Amino acid sequence: MDIGIVGLGLMGGSLGLDFRALGHRVLGVSRRSQTWQRALERGAIDAGSTDLGILSSSEVVFLCPPLGQMVSLARQIIPHLNANAILTDIGSVKGAIVPPLEQLWPHYVGGHPMAGTAETGIEAAQHHLFANCPYVLTPTERTNPADVETLATLITSLGSRLYRTTPETHDLAVAWISHLPVMVSSALILACANGGDRDIYELAQDLASSGFRDTSRVGGGNPELGQMMAQFNQGALLGCLKTYRRSLEDLILQIEAEAWDDLRDRLAMAQRERRQFDLD
Template structure:
């Protein structure tokens, strides 16, 4: 019953991207114009474009936390501790509203960072959406009768393929242009590895793998810094 939100000072729309867009006009009839509204959708351009016209005090949010599991039974009290939350204000966003939404996420343990909706969707196409595409594609690639031999290598790299498919269909389609470009970048990298294998170019292959390993190490260092910046 959506009537429960009548009189609320703030509303967080935590639902799939297309549902957020669809339900926003209904929500707008139940809350005052002073109500703070944000969302946790994984894409931002379409959501911000539409919801900014509906709610005077709207700012898009995207907390970078969670797992492949969904539903109320998977709730975690400390989910946002030591995480990043991207906020996507526009030129029309008031300083007061931005400060309040930023404070909300900080109270939950997250570090708030600001991006434009366009930059958000471009970056997330690489660091979030492409990994999911890769995990889904990899599981489709491995023959089913080989799976009984799979160990942690396959399990670790495809954990997120357990994610709810409809949720990710909506994310992919609302960021399709950026995601196609990200997929093309991955295809180019795979082509380089394939070329090195075909020519048995040991030096080239090792260089490719070593550069990837070092970049992965830098990701670990960034994670450590993030934790230090947000001590409990």
């Protein structure tokens, strides 16, 4: 199968590496010629260009730009697609992306691979990035079922765990487990940095270990990605942040009241609830 990938960073490059390893022909497009040339050297694509015309033979095209560029880039791509080509994206928000894209192209299917690292760019691309990770498809009533099945086959061949849900349900779920943690983690880092005493802050930096590393990791990630999460999933994220704020206020009240038994019970509840998540 000829597979087009537009945007050859971590995600697009990793898709290319895996699809080529599975025997597909991968055609890559990037804004800069240096990027697709490096992707070619790394074995992530069979051919590349800055010209969207290279996609004309593609049977499936993966859109891998930042969220804010998704719709405008799709408009540029569509004149170069063959009539039956499937168009999909990897955006982490679907409610703001799916409606305009499915109006632009009858063979569009929304998608979101729940994988990644803190690194970016083609040099960060790696084999098996998507193995054992969730990959969500978000078909609607307008989506062609045959297109969904074609994509499902490709995705499961990557070793991903396939899920199907609506764009709205997807956005609510990822607001809790992806977008909220970015904001909470960022707030933790900023609170430490603005605590008031520079000497204590510098000592804290020296003492920081696994607890701070784990809870601060996503807050130290790509600022543009965090902004896009908030901008395009504003309603769901605000709801999560307000619920989180109430949870923090409850903890503050228990500590102020020295309600240690209640605090222990609350922490025990958190311990039990965490076991419900498939994190191992």
